[in-house]
Amino acid sequence: MDKSKTFDLSKTGLTRRTALKGLAATAGLVTAPGFVRYSQAQSSAPIKIGFQSHRTGIGAAYGRWYEKTTAAAIKAINAAGGINGRQVEVIIEDDGTDPGRGAEVVGKFATQHKTDIVFGTLFSHVVIGSAPAAGEAKIPYFVVSEGHHVASTKLNRYVFQPGITDVKSQIQSMAPWIAANAGKKVTQIFPDFAFGYDHRDYLPPALKAQGAEVIAQIAIPPTESSFTKYFPQIPAETEVIYHVMVGPAVLTFVKELGEFYGSNRPQLFGFMDSLEATDINSPGLEFLDGSHFWEGSPRYAQADDSAGQKAYRAAVGIDDNGAAVGDPKDVSTASHMFGCWETLYVVKKAMEDAGYKGPEDRAKLVEATEALTAFAEGPEHPQGPKTFNGKIHQCFGIQNISKVEGGKLKVVHKTKIEDGLYEAEGDYTTQAL
Amino acid sequence: MHFGPHLLLAALEGLVTSAVLALTALGLSLVFGVMRVVNVAHGEFFMLGAVLAWAITTAIGGHPALGFLAALVIAPLIVGVIALVAERLVLRRLNYNPEATIVATIGMLYIIQQLALTFYGPEARPVEPPFSYRILLPWFGYSGYKLSVIAASALLLVATWLVLTRTKIGLVMRATQYDSETAQAFGIPVGRVYGGVFALGAMLAAIAAVLIVPISQAHYLMGQDPLLLSFIVVIIGGLGSLRGTVVAAVLIGLSDGIISVFFSPTLAKIIATLLVAMVLVFRPQGLFGTASR
Numbered sequence: 001m002d003k004s005k006t007f008d009l010s011k012t013g014l015t016r017r018t019a020l021k022g023l024a025a026t027a028g029l030v031t032a033p034g035f036v037r038y039s040q041a042q043s044s045a046p047i048k049i050g051f052q053s054h055r056t057g058i059g060a061a062y063g064r065w066y067e068k069t070t071a072a073a074i075k076a077i078n079a080a081g082g083i084n085g086r087q088v089e090v091i092i093e094d095d096g097t098d099p100g101r102g103a104e105v106v107g108k109f110a111t112q113h114k115t116d117i118v119f120g121t122l123f124s125h126v127v128i129g130s131a132p133a134a135g136e137a138k139i140p141y142f143v144v145s146e147g148h149h150v151a152s153t154k155l156n157r158y159v160f161q162p163g164i165t166d167v168k169s170q171i172q173s174m175a176p177w178i179a180a181n182a183g184k185k186v187t188q189i190f191p192d193f194a195f196g197y198d199h200r201d202y203l204p205p206a207l208k209a210q211g212a213e214v215i216a217q218i219a220i221p222p223t224e225s226s227f228t229k230y231f232p233q234i235p236a237e238t239e240v241i242y243h244v245m246v247g248p249a250v251l252t253f254v255k256e257l258g259e260f261y262g263s264n265r266p267q268l269f270g271f272m273d274s275l276e277a278t279d280i281n282s283p284g285l286e287f288l289d290g291s292h293f294w295e296g297s298p299r300y301a302q303a304d305d306s307a308g309q310k311a312y313r314a315a316v317g318i319d320d321n322g323a324a325v326g327d328p329k330d331v332s333t334a335s336h337m338f339g340c341w342e343t344l345y346v347v348k349k350a351m352e353d354a355g356y357k358g359p360e361d362r363a364k365l366v367e368a369t370e371a372l373t374a375f376a377e378g379p380e381h382p383q384g385p386k387t388f389n390g391k392i393h394q395c396f397g398i399q400n401i402s403k404v405e406g407g408k409l410k411v412v413h414k415t416k417i418e419d420g421l422y423e424a425e426g427d428y429t430t431q432a433l
Numbered sequence: 434m435h436f437g438p439h440l441l442l443a444a445l446e447g448l449v450t451s452a453v454l455a456l457t458a459l460g461l462s463l464v465f466g467v468m469r470v471v472n473v474a475h476g477e478f479f480m481l482g483a484v485l486a487w488a489i490t491t492a493i494g495g496h497p498a499l500g501f502l503a504a505l506v507i508a509p510l511i512v513g514v515i516a517l518v519a520e521r522l523v524l525r526r527l528n529y530n531p532e533a534t535i536v537a538t539i540g541m542l543y544i545i546q547q548l549a550l551t552f553y554g555p556e557a558r559p560v561e562p563p564f565s566y567r568i569l570l571p572w573f574g575y576s577g578y579k580l581s582v583i584a585a586s587a588l589l590l591v592a593t594w595l596v597l598t599r600t601k602i603g604l605v606m607r608a609t610q611y612d613s614e615t616a617q618a619f620g621i622p623v624g625r626v627y628g629g630v631f632a633l634g635a636m637l638a639a640i641a642a643v644l645i646v647p648i649s650q651a652h653y654l655m656g657q658d659p660l661l662l663s664f665i666v667v668i669i670g671g672l673g674s675l676r677g678t679v680v681a682a683v684l685i686g687l688s689d690g691i692i693s694v695f696f697s698p699t700l701a702k703i704i705a706t707l708l709v710a711m712v713l714v715f716r717p718q719g720l721f722g723t724a725s726r
Contacts, residue, residue, distance in 0.1 A: 058654070060555025221698060225649045225658065229446045229694040231573070232439050248557035248652040255559075259567055259576045283497070283561040330556075 046089035047082070047351070049074075049344075050109030050118040052130065057097030058222065058247040059123045061277035062333050066120055066144070067092065069337040072315040073344040083348045084356060091115055099129025106130045110137035116359060117142060117347060120340060123246075124149055124194040131155040138433070140365055142347055144339035146170075146296075148198045151394035153426025157433060160369055160393045163343030164296060164336065165386075167198035169420035170399050172206045174294060177401055177413055179210035182267040182292065183239025186212060189230070190244050192219040199244050199271075214242075220253075222246060227253045231260045244271035251278050251285070258287035268292065272299070272335035279323075279331050281407045288404045292412070295400040296335035297383040298322075300408045312341060312382035321408070338383045345380035346372065346388075346395075363433040369393075370429055387417055391427040396420050438572035439694065447690020448683075449579050449648070452586035453641045455682035457659045458666035459593060459675065460637030466673020467610045467630045470524065470534040474541040475638055476660030477549075478516060482508050482639025483651035484549055487558045498563035501647070509639040516635030520628050529627065542656075549653040562647035582644045589640060594675055606630060610673060665705050669712050671722020681720065 051070060054063035070090060078087050091113050095102040102121065109115045110133075117140045121127050124147035131149075134141035135156035142160050143150065148168040150161040178186070188203060190196035196219060204214040218233050227249075234241065245253045254274060257265075268291035280288060298305075299322030301313065316337070317325045324330035346369070354361060354368035370390035377385040386397040396417050402409040461475045485508035490500030519541055527533040566577035597603040608616040609626045617623045638659070642651075649655070666685055670677030685705055692701035712719060 056550060056555070060550070060653075061557075064555055223658075224698065225655070226446065226450070228575075229443060229690060229698075232442055232694060248654065249649060251557060251559055252649045256576075259574055262567060262569065262574045277556055282559050284559070284565070 044086060046087040047084075047356075048113065048115040049088060049090050049347070050106075050113055050115035051090050051092045051120045052095050052102060052105050052109070052118055052126075053092050053120060054097040054122060054126070055092070055094035057095075059097035059126075061248070062122050062336065063094075063097075065277065065333040065337045066122065066340050068332075069316050069340040070120060070344065072317070073341040076315055077344065077348055083351050095121070095126055095130075097123050097126060099125050102126040102130035103133040106133040106139070106141065107137065110134075110139045114359065115139070116356070116362070117365070119143075119343065119347070121145055122336060124198075127159070128155070128194055131159045134158045138362060139359075140362055140369070142343050144336065144343050146336060146339075147195050148202070149194065151389075151392045151425070153392055153424070153428055157366060157393075157428045157431040160346075162346040162369065162372070162375075162386075162388055162393070162395045163341075164339035164395070165397045165399065165420060166394055167195070168202045168422060169394075169396055170294060171199065171202045172422060173399050173415035173419035174401060175203070175206035175212075176210050176419070177415070178240065178242070178269055179207060179212035182269050184212040185235075185237055185239040186214050186242050186269075187216040187218065187234050187238040187240070187266075188214055188242045189218045189220065189234075191222045191246050193222050195246065196222075196244065199242075203242065220245070225249045225252065226256070228256045228260060231257065234266075238266045240267045240269055241265075242269050243274050245274045250274050250276070251282060254288060255284035258284060261287070263287065270294070272296070276333040276335060277331050279329065280404060280409065289406075291404050293402050293404070293409060294335075295402050295409065295411070297338040298400055298402060298409065298411050299332065299334040300402075300410070302411050306377060306382065308377060308379045308382040311379050312338065316341070342375070342381050342383060342386075346375065366433060384414075385417065387421075389424060391429055392424045393428055435572070438570070440691070441570075442573060442575070443691040443694035444687065445575060445579070445690075446694065447687035448583050449686075450689055451683045451686025452583045453645045454659070454662055454666055454686050455590060455679050456586055456641035456644075457638045458663040458670070458678050458682050459590070460634035460641075461663045462667045462670070462673055462675070462678045463606075463630055463637070464634040465667065467606055468524075468529055468627050470529050470531055471538070472631070472634065473535060473538040473660070474519075474545060475538075475634070475663060476656030476658075477542050477545040478512050478635035478656075479638040479642045479659045480549060480651075480653060480656035481512050481515065481545060482642030483560075483646040483655060484553050484653070485511055485639070486643040486646045487560050487651040488553075490560050497561035501560070501563040501643075504560070505640070505643050508643050509636040512639035513632040513636040517628055517632040520631040524631065525624065525627070546653060546656070553651075553653060555653065557650035557652040559650045560646045576648070578647060582648070585644055586641070589637075590679060593637070597675060602629075662705075665709050667719075668709050669720060671719025674719065674721040677719055677721030 053067055054060055074088050074090055082088055093105045093108060095105045106118050109118050118134060119142045121143045122145050124145055127143045127145045128149050135158050140158050144163050146164050146167055148166045149155060150159055151166045186207060190199045200217055207214060216235050218230055220230055271294045301320040318332045319325050322332050322334045350365055350369040354364040356365050372388045375381045375386045384398040386395045388395045398417060399415040400411045401413040403412045457479055464472045486504035489504040489507050493500040493503050523537050524534055527537055562578040568575045568577050605621050605626055608621055609623055613623050666678060666681040670681030689701045
């Protein structure tokens with residue numbers, strides 16, 4: 001052995017006192033609460049899920065609600081006996097909504113925490129930045145991101161999105177409604193990064209198929225804090241402004257749009273991303289009245305909510321207005337966070353199908369997930385029924401179009417799963433495990 | 434939209450940016466001019482002003498103007514006290530050593546930011562403007578409040594200038610800036626001046642933030658952009674020069690508004706940064722700065 005790499009205790013000056021301190025610290029760690037040694041290691045040790053959370057950075061509002069939803073789902077899963085009879089434990093690491101740190105966090109889960117899977121990422125640039133690390137570590141990576149990057153088959157075999165429909169499918173299923181009800185000449189405003197590019201690339205062909213057209217596309221940097229300067233680029237003949245914005249400045253965006261147009265505005269069709277975690281009754285948003293939004297899962301309780309939806313809302317702790325129970329100002333990210341709940345139940349199903357025991361079964365878990373085909377609506381899938389395409393690792397579900405009426409969002413149209421199906425662009429299952 | 438109205442909108446947007454930027458940068462410039470230290474945590478004092486404005490308006494309720502006016506007075510005072518405490522506890526103990534101060538204020542930046550995240554949360558929260566009058570121009574509508582921000586900022590800048598040039602406090606500050614050792618020899622309490630200037634700089638940032646928060650919400654990361662732009666403005670204008678800071682703020686604000694309306698916001702940032710590089714190469718003391726002795 002190379003001598004320079006060994007520790008010579010006499011030279012490092014390790015005294016008896018230091019050694020005793022170290023011993024005491026170790027003893028303290030072992031007896032500390034929460035530290036339980038599992039004598040039968042794998043059979044009863046908890047399944048560990050590494051949660052890559054946007055705790056800080058521009059995604060922080062989403063991160064907090066993703067954590068709440070995940071905690072509620074894990075509580076429900078554990079109360080019902082866990083996965084394969086084992087309890088589930090979630091380990092959270094903050095990625096700062098940053099792709100570089102995202103990749104580091106995935107590496108940390110794989111090598112340091114030794115989690116069974118990695119889960120929970122939303123922002124598409126973080127997913128794209130982290131996916132190679134997951135592929136390299138051969139650790140299954142379940143994202144709740146909405147972007148088309150997973151289904152594009154440009155990532156790798158370890159990345160899945162089984163809990164939320166991707167943007168390409170969402171757009172395709174809603175384009176007929178937009179063309180028929182909102183208008184034929186559409187101006188798009190979207191954030192200048194991966195998620196926005198999905199909208200930029202897939203809306204024009206989807207609208208064209210319906211006899212409508214995109215007449216202008218305005219990309220806005222995701223860190224922008226003032227938007228009025230972009231509005232002159234909106235052509236005067238615009239009939240519909242299609243907006244999808246993310247990040248902390250979304251409210252400013254909608255407010256300034258209101259100041260710019262006043263009551264004499266074109267139709268507005270927005271993705272709820274433009275207003276997630278924001279009260280639609282905030283000052284300055286009155287002008288949204290009568291406009292339409294895409295919603296993944298409705299923020300406001302609807303008259304026809306299923307029993308599963310009601311139970312899910314109660315478990316996560318959101319009231320009929322989609323805000324935290326007890327704090328009406330703490331508005332949730334309802335359109336996206338249901339995906340955490342549903343993804344965890346998909347992971348549970350796949351782990352049970354695979355007879356998953358530990359990290360050595362990760363490849364089996366990948367294959368078991370790919371073998372899934374459909375998820376029925378119910379307590380485990382409160383947003384609605386879904387189909388799953390194992391070749392592109394993507395699920396397909398229904399979308400809601402909601403109208404702002406009297407300070408609430410009312411679902412006026414639900415798309416069908418078939419409306420959003422498209423031809424697969426590739427096949428992950430041909431890649432080696 | 435035709436060229437004329439388009440340019441008008443660009444100029445208005447640019448002036449709002451300039452107004453807020455001038456106040457923020459002036460705070461940074463004062464601290465550097467008098468104390469010869471770089472305050473990297475300046476943007477966080479800006480953010481604190483906005484977050485406190487939200488807290489105060491929410492606590493007071495009632496007519497939005499009432500809460501806003503209270504915030505305009507109370508938020509800068511609280512931020513000033515926090516800055517004063519930071520100056521006493523940290524900067525003074527480092528003897529205002531320039532390098533050590535940079536590291537210490539970077540630390541303060543993270544501490545303030547994370548405390549805001551912990552106690553205020555990650556959401557962007559709105560503050561209602563004191564009045565919501567929408568000016569209807571033939572081509573587009575514009576927020577009346579934004580125009581009032583320009584006016585308020587101009588008033589505050591004039592007030593600061595009067596304080597600096599016409600009062601004893603200003604005289605003491607200028608004396609300390611000119612030569613702190615001689616000033617001390619003449620009995621000026623330099624330590625107290627430093628504390629006051631640091632607090633004043635933070636308060637200017639906080640006032641700017643209270644003015645801007647009804648336009649763009651309070652968020653715990655909002656301090657980063659103003660910090661960067663303030664540095665650009667202070668370098669171009671000349672460190673410690675009030676006139677230079679205001680001129681540079683208007684220059685950067687207007688060019689940012691106009692270039693980003695007609696071309697792209699990225700190009701506006703590129704040009705601003707290029708301007709900094711040019712100034713540093715050809716006139717290192719800044720457009721209105723005096724060469725260091």
